Amino acid sequence: MILQNTLLKNIEKSEGLARLWTVLPTARLVGGSVRDLLCGRKINDLDLATPEPPERVQELLEAAGITNIPTGISHGTITAIINREPYEITTLRRDEETDGRHAVVAWTSDWKEDAARRDFTINAMSLDQNGVLYDYFHGQEDLEAGHVRFVGTAEKRIEEDALRALRFFRFYARYGEGAPDREAYQAIQDHLNWMDGLSAERIASELLKILAGPRVMETLRPMDKCGLLPHLLKRPDLVSLERLLNCDAPVDSILRLAALYPDNLDVGVQLKLSNADKKRLTMMRGEDPVLELNMSDHEMRRLRFKFALQSILDKSWLTQAQRQGHPDQQWSVFREALSGLEQPVFPLSGKDAQDAGIPAGRxxxxxxxxxxxxxxxxxxxxxxxECLTYLKNHPLQN
Incomplete structure (x- = not known):
C-alpha cells in the first residue's frame, strides 16, 4: 500500500505519465524510476516498457495526439513528448546476438525475458499503474540489503557488454553497502581484457560519473585492487585523490581526475574529453600559476589578470592537497579573496597608441x-x- 500511495503521488505530479497509461494501459515503469521509488530517492526519468511493438506504439501515440520521436526505433524505443517532458517507451526485448558492445534484439511479450537482459537486479524491476511491483530476481531485497549484483551470472552480463564492469562500480557507489558482490568482483578481475574493446568516450562517461558520485574512495579502492582502474588508464594515484577529498574540495569530476592521475599527462587525450576539459587539465598540470597564501593584493590582481579564475582555483585545491591534505581556513580565505576580485583589464589599446602618435607596425x-x-x-x-602619462614620460628608445 505504501508503494501504491507513493506511485499515486507521482502520477498526480506527472500528467504525461497518466496520459501514457491511458494510451498504453499494460505499460510499466521500469529501471531507475522503480528503483528510486522503492528507496525514496528523487526520480528523474520516467521510462516505460510495453509489449506493443514500436510501430504500434507510434500509431497509438499519434492517434492520441501525442508528439513522438523514433529516438531508437531499431532497439524498440520511442520518445513521447508531453508538456515538453520526454518519456522513453521501449518494447520488451530479448537479445539475439551480443558482441561485448552492441546487441541485436528481437521483440517479445514476456516481461521476465525482458527483465533477464538487464544489468542488475535493482534495475530489473517493473511497476504497473496500479502500483503492483514485478520483481523476478529479488531486486527489492538486494536494494534493502545494499547488495548490487548482476541479473543471472556476472560473467555473462559483462561478456554481453564490458561497460557493465564500470557500471557495476558506479551503482555500487550509490546503492551498495559493505564489500562489492564477490561474483561480480571476480568476473571483472578475471576478464579485464574484455575492456579493451570499449571506446574512450564510454569509459570517460562512467569514470567521470564515479568521480562525481558518492563514496569515491570506497569505490575506487576495489576498482584499483581488482586491476580495473590501472587497466583502463595507467598510474592512478589514490593517495593524491584522497588528499584532495580530505580538503573538502568541490564535487568536480575533472578536478578529481587530475588528482587521480597526476603523472598521466595524456589522460584527457586518452579519454577523448572536450577541448575545454583537456585545456583545463593541462593548466592544472603546468608549473604556473605558483600560489602562496601570503600574496599581496597587487600580486593577487596580477594573478587574476594572467590566469582565468577557474585555473587559479583548480591549482589552489591541488596545491592545498599536496601541501596540507586537510581543510585549511587560510586557503578558504585565499580563494574567497581571489573570487571577490574583479577581472583586471589593461586599459590601453592599439587605437590609443595611434592617438599617441606611435608609428604603425611593431x-x-x-x-x-x-x-x-x-x-x-x-x-x-x-x-x-595614468598609463598614458607614464608612457609619455618614458618614451620608447630607438
Missing part, C-alpha cells in the same frame, strides 16, 4: 607591452590616463 606592440608591464608592476591598478 612599435605599437612594443608601446603597449611597455605600458602593460608598468601597469602590472603597479598591481593592475592604474587607469588609462
Amino acid at each position: 612599435f605599437i606592440g612594443m608601446w603597449l607591452q611597455k605600458g602593460q608591464e608598468w601597469w602590472m608592476a603597479q598591481g593592475c591598478v592604474p587607469n588609462k590616463d
Whole structure:
C-alpha cells in the first residue's frame, strides 16, 4: 500500500505519465524510476516498457495526439513528448546476438525475458499503474540489503557488454553497502581484457560519473585492487585523490581526475574529453600559476589578470592537497579573496597608441607591452590616463 500511495503521488505530479497509461494501459515503469521509488530517492526519468511493438506504439501515440520521436526505433524505443517532458517507451526485448558492445534484439511479450537482459537486479524491476511491483530476481531485497549484483551470472552480463564492469562500480557507489558482490568482483578481475574493446568516450562517461558520485574512495579502492582502474588508464594515484577529498574540495569530476592521475599527462587525450576539459587539465598540470597564501593584493590582481579564475582555483585545491591534505581556513580565505576580485583589464589599446602618435607596425606592440608591464608592476591598478602619462614620460628608445 505504501508503494501504491507513493506511485499515486507521482502520477498526480506527472500528467504525461497518466496520459501514457491511458494510451498504453499494460505499460510499466521500469529501471531507475522503480528503483528510486522503492528507496525514496528523487526520480528523474520516467521510462516505460510495453509489449506493443514500436510501430504500434507510434500509431497509438499519434492517434492520441501525442508528439513522438523514433529516438531508437531499431532497439524498440520511442520518445513521447508531453508538456515538453520526454518519456522513453521501449518494447520488451530479448537479445539475439551480443558482441561485448552492441546487441541485436528481437521483440517479445514476456516481461521476465525482458527483465533477464538487464544489468542488475535493482534495475530489473517493473511497476504497473496500479502500483503492483514485478520483481523476478529479488531486486527489492538486494536494494534493502545494499547488495548490487548482476541479473543471472556476472560473467555473462559483462561478456554481453564490458561497460557493465564500470557500471557495476558506479551503482555500487550509490546503492551498495559493505564489500562489492564477490561474483561480480571476480568476473571483472578475471576478464579485464574484455575492456579493451570499449571506446574512450564510454569509459570517460562512467569514470567521470564515479568521480562525481558518492563514496569515491570506497569505490575506487576495489576498482584499483581488482586491476580495473590501472587497466583502463595507467598510474592512478589514490593517495593524491584522497588528499584532495580530505580538503573538502568541490564535487568536480575533472578536478578529481587530475588528482587521480597526476603523472598521466595524456589522460584527457586518452579519454577523448572536450577541448575545454583537456585545456583545463593541462593548466592544472603546468608549473604556473605558483600560489602562496601570503600574496599581496597587487600580486593577487596580477594573478587574476594572467590566469582565468577557474585555473587559479583548480591549482589552489591541488596545491592545498599536496601541501596540507586537510581543510585549511587560510586557503578558504585565499580563494574567497581571489573570487571577490574583479577581472583586471589593461586599459590601453592599439587605437590609443595611434592617438599617441606611435608609428604603425611593431612599435605599437612594443608601446603597449611597455605600458602593460608598468601597469602590472603597479598591481593592475592604474587607469588609462595614468598609463598614458607614464608612457609619455618614458618614451620608447630607438
